[in-house]
Amino acid sequence: GEDVEQSLFLSVREGDSSVINCTYTDSSSTYLYWYKQEPGAGLQLLTYIFSNMDMKQDQRLTVLLNKKDKHLSLRIADTQTGDSAIYFCAEKGFQKLVFGTGTRLLVSP
């Protein structure tokens, strides 16, 4: 079945880069996503990558996809305190998205 795994917690200092990792199981996924959840709010799409791409860059965000290892990562450059949130990885499965457990990113000054 479809399954998505993430580490639960990451702590970085302001100005450093953050790397959030995710593994998934469905090799037929066409899209993979990163969502951000700020306190007291719903999830918002940060970025996505099509399965035939290896990398996607969007300002401070870089997404890397290793299809062979079914590994997805999100790198946030120059991490700011406003980046503190929960980040969810998701894969597009059959008829629905499958979300990971979420990684809580804590950015300290």
Add this chain to the structure above:
Amino acid sequence: DADVTQTPRNRITKTGKRIMLECSQTKGHDRMYWYRQDPGLGLRLIYYSFDVKDINKGEISDGYSVSRQAQAKFSLSLESAIPNQTALYFCATSDYKDTDTQYFGPGTRLTVL
């Protein structure tokens, strides 16, 4: 105005009570979803609907029911609430084109005593 709204935002109820959570959207999307979020478990899909006549069970549908009253409205009911249904509930919509991106409401925090 927000594209996906949920009411109520917070609810405290007692074991055995019937509860309805409502979701409305102005995005014009056909697809709507209900999820629950628990710490350390991420988001789990309860039910989803691809149009007004279509209802599908997700991975944790036991103890829940849904109604798709219109394209824009999708409600979730707990017929007899129990304490382990205490969670944060999210409604989402998507338009099945290309990326099938989902758009989430702000959530309803439900506490069952």
